Amino acid sequence: MDMPSYTDISLSDLELLRQQPASAVLDVRDEWEFDEFNIGGLNIPLPDIRARKAELLPYNPLIVICTNGVRSRVAAKDLLRQPEFQHKTIYHLHGGIIEAVD
DSSP states (O other): OOOOOOEEEOHHHHHHHTTSTTOEEEEOSOHHHHHHSOOSSEEOOGGGTTTTGGGGTTOSSEEEEOSSSHHHHHHHHHHHHSGGGTTSOEEEETTOTHHHHO
């Protein structure tokens, strides 16, 4: 059985996808990082994802982001392991938001 997978996207893709009615940008960085700089969206730090997953259930697609793409990739994979998210579309911002500040 194939596991559902996420799709890598670029920053320009993110801007288009976030305009979809039920979409959400999920920033998995720590709160202090989000407070320092963000591009909007929900801030749920990576260690809290499983405990707070109910907050994400209304959204589809989910666009997962972090600083450089490492934590967001972990989060995207972890979400897809949860039965509630296996039928959702998950996007991962390849390279992270550091692209946004260059």
